[in-house]
Amino acid sequence: MKYVRPFDHDQSHDTGAPGYRAQVISHLETALIIGSWIRAGGCGPALHYHDSDQAYFLMRGMMNVQLGGDVHEIAAGTFVYIPAGVAHRNWNDGPEDEFHFELIVPAPTPGRPLLHPVDCVDDAPGSVSAAYVRTTNPTDFVVPEHFPGMAVCALATTEQAVVNAIRMAPGGEGPGTHIHDFDQYYVVLSGALEVEVALQRHHVEAGTVVLLPAGVPHRQWNAGADDELHIALLAPAPAH
Numbered sequence: 001m002k003y004v005r006p007f008d009h010d011q012s013h014d015t016g017a018p019g020y021r022a023q024v025i026s027h028l029e030t031a032l033i034i035g036s037w038i039r040a041g042g043c044g045p046a047l048h049y050h051d052s053d054q055a056y057f058l059m060r061g062m063m064n065v066q067l068g069g070d071v072h073e074i075a076a077g078t079f080v081y082i083p084a085g086v087a088h089r090n091w092n093d094g095p096e097d098e099f100h101f102e103l104i105v106p107a108p109t110p111g112r113p114l115l116h117p118v119d120c121v122d123d124a125p126g127s128v129s130a131a132y133v134r135t136t137n138p139t140d141f142v143v144p145e146h147f148p149g150m151a152v153c154a155l156a157t158t159e160q161a162v163v164n165a166i167r168m169a170p171g172g173e174g175p176g177t178h179i180h181d182f183d184q185y186y187v188v189l190s191g192a193l194e195v196e197v198a199l200q201r202h203h204v205e206a207g208t209v210v211l212l213p214a215g216v217p218h219r220q221w222n223a224g225a226d227d228e229l230h231i232a233l234l235a236p237a238p239a240h
Helices: none
Strands: 004-006 020-027 032-038 053-060 062-067 070-075 079-082 088-091 098-105 132-134 150-157 162-168 183-190 192-197 200-205 208-212 218-221 228-235
Touching (some): 004 200, 053 183, 062 079, 062 098, 098 228, 192 228, 200 208
Antiparallel strands (some): 004 208, 020 032, 032 098, 053 098, 062 070, 062 088, 162 228, 183 208, 183 228, 192 200, 192 218
């Protein structure tokens, strides 16, 4: 299994939506991870909803996103949470191309539709009140008691998954080699992360996804001179 997978525009495909190309990074049962490039003036699918929860993280450019009846203009570094059943769409009114990655948790069952188009927001079964848009500030990060070189900011906690932003200082490290009974995914946003997966070491640059399936031993640390920042997805949500 390829545990380290970079976002790569050359590996993307035309989705049929104007100016929108996508790369499927991973499709395990617990989560579908997609890299999405939308050109200036382009858009994603028309108004629709999913049977699973979805999240966007905008890495570059600007995005317009409609959640129910509300429209938000967001900048790079913004996290968007879209519960199952909430009507939404996104497009790029900015002057530059944008790139974001998407998390769909759990992944749709093969043979089932990825999305359900709707004509208006009231046709979707979900409650938009649980959807939100948020950015992170330095004061949002909390340092765990036993890992002083690591700081954690909670982005989403649901029955399906936990999503955190994690900042690793130079020389910082997470727990020693360990396993989980849930799948874990890292998306490196800035800096570089050293990850040991199944006893193999990987140097992971920004714009790369690390897959850590349940039961696979792993550990991570920052061997560089700069802070490292990544998103960590745990799915399904840990029992404790």
